[in-house]
Amino acid sequence: RKSLTIGLIPADGIGKEVIPAARTAIEAVGSDIPPPKFIDLIAGFESFTRTGVALPEETVEALKNQCDCALFGSVSSPSKKVVGYSSPIVALRKVLDLYANVRPVVSVSANPGEQSLIDLIVVRENTECLYVKQEQQIVGEHGKEARATRLITERASTRIGKMAFELALARPRKHLTIIHKSNVLSITDGLFRESVRAIPTNDSKYEAVIVAEQLVDSAVYRLFREPQIYDVMVAPNLYGDILSDAAAALVGSLGVVPSVNAGDTFVMGEPVHGSAPDIFGQGIANPVASIRSAGLMLRHLGYTRAADRIDNAVDSVLREGQLLTPDLGGSAKTQEVTEAIVKRI
Numbered sequence: 001r002k003s004l005t006i007g008l009i010p011a012d013g014i015g016k017e018v019i020p021a022a023r024t025a026i027e028a029v030g031s032d033i034p035p036p037k038f039i040d041l042i043a044g045f046e047s048f049t050r051t052g053v054a055l056p057e058e059t060v061e062a063l064k065n066q067c068d069c070a071l072f073g074s075v076s077s078p079s080k081k082v083v084g085y086s087s088p089i090v091a092l093r094k095v096l097d098l099y100a101n102v103r104p105v106v107s108v109s110a111n112p113g114e115q116s117l118i119d120l121i122v123v124r125e126n127t128e129c130l131y132v133k134q135e136q137q138i139v140g141e142h143g144k145e146a147r148a149t150r151l152i153t154e155r156a157s158t159r160i161g162k163m164a165f166e167l168a169l170a171r172p173r174k175h176l177t178i179i180h181k182s183n184v185l186s187i188t189d190g191l192f193r194e195s196v197r198a199i200p201t202n203d204s205k206y207e208a209v210i211v212a213e214q215l216v217d218s219a220v221y222r223l224f225r226e227p228q229i230y231d232v233m234v235a236p237n238l239y240g241d242i243l244s245d246a247a248a249a250l251v252g253s254l255g256v257v258p259s260v261n262a263g264d265t266f267v268m269g270e271p272v273h274g275s276a277p278d279i280f281g282q283g284i285a286n287p288v289a290s291i292r293s294a295g296l297m298l299r300h301l302g303y304t305r306a307a308d309r310i311d312n313a314v315d316s317v318l319r320e321g322q323l324l325t326p327d328l329g330g331s332a333k334t335q336e337v338t339e340a341i342v343k344r345i
């Protein structure tokens with residue numbers, strides 16, 4: 001590549017505060033990546049209230065035709081149904097076929113090079129499950145009735161499973177836990193479980209991976225009691241969403257957990273957290289999740305050195321503990337933490 005074109009979609013709330021921080025971190029890696037070009041793109045609830053469109057066609061077109069990768073911030077999706085509105089991030093994952101949401105949850109070790117206490121990856125299926133958003137409400141004999149379709153396909157389960165096996169294979173422990181609830185949902189979760197289970201049977205290169213499984217409810221329990229048992233966890237969309245927020249509590253804050261939405265041809269970094277309306281506008285959002293998401297995106301594209309530099313800089317600022325945002329018990333501003341990280345990059 002002669003240059004690296006990165007679409008920036010801050011969207012709503014603290015997304016507007018943390019995506020610029022991620023941009024500065026990318027600019028700081030210099031010659032370890034091709035010269036970056038940034039394209040500012042619009043999406044979100046604010047866009048919807050202003051123009052009636054949450055995900056403008058120009059944004060999708062620019063991502064498809066001009067960008068090598070992208071960074072997404074967060075959207076403020078209301079909890080009450082708003083006619084005509086649909087979450088642009090859920091839509092983007094589908095439109096760009098970003099079928100995997102890879103969410104590493106890692107604690108910072110006391111000393112550089114030391115093993116982290118918590119070091120796991122939640123691999124979340126990103127295109128189906130209840131997030132197909134086929135909901136209906138009718139008035140039945142006993143009042144209102146609401147239904148949702150939960151779609152699980154062999155194709156999507158197998159491809160997310162393969163992604164999880166690949167990630168497990170590259171890690172020292174090579175351990176993979178399949179998360180499901182097929183004791184109750186034997187047809188849907190059963191298909192997810194069987195599809196992932198079948199992968200090493202059909203491809204011997206995955207035989208080196210140790211496969212375990214855990215029902216989703218007890219998985220949350222064990223995640224809090226003995227997080228060190230987990231290495232890579234693969235889950236259908238909703239379970240993966242919940243598990244990764246839960247896991248974020250183990251490493252101090254949602255404000256430090258990154259992700260990438262990955263498909264076979266495109267990657268989009270995104271902090272795991274939402275738009276945090278409770279702290280928006282105060283300049284105190286933790287930029288670490290977004291900066292790490294930028295690093296993860298670059299790692300996914302093969303720019304390992306740049307990604308290492310970003311991760312090491314973040315770890316050293318967190319380890320020193322002098323400049324922490326309020327979610328981590330400090331009193332530093334987004335800007336100060338970003339500057340400290342950029343200096344170390």
Ligand code: NAD
Pocket residue numbers: 014018073074075076077078089253254255256272273274275276277278279284285286287289325327
């Ligand atoms: P949230 O992740 O926005 O916030 C949860 C808590 O974590 C809040 O107390 C918040 O202040 C804190 N927090 C989150 N990120 C932080 C950061 N970087 N630094 C410091 N503190 C941080 O979840 P929520 O409150 O349930 O949802 C708020 C909005 O975000 C909703 O409208 C929801 O739809 C949206 N949301 C969007 C996404 C996305 O864009 N993919 C994901 C989750 C939620």
Ligand code: K
Pocket residue numbers: 072073074075270271272273274
């Ligand atoms: K987000």
Ligand code: MN
Pocket residue numbers: 241242245272
């Ligand atoms: Mn979530």
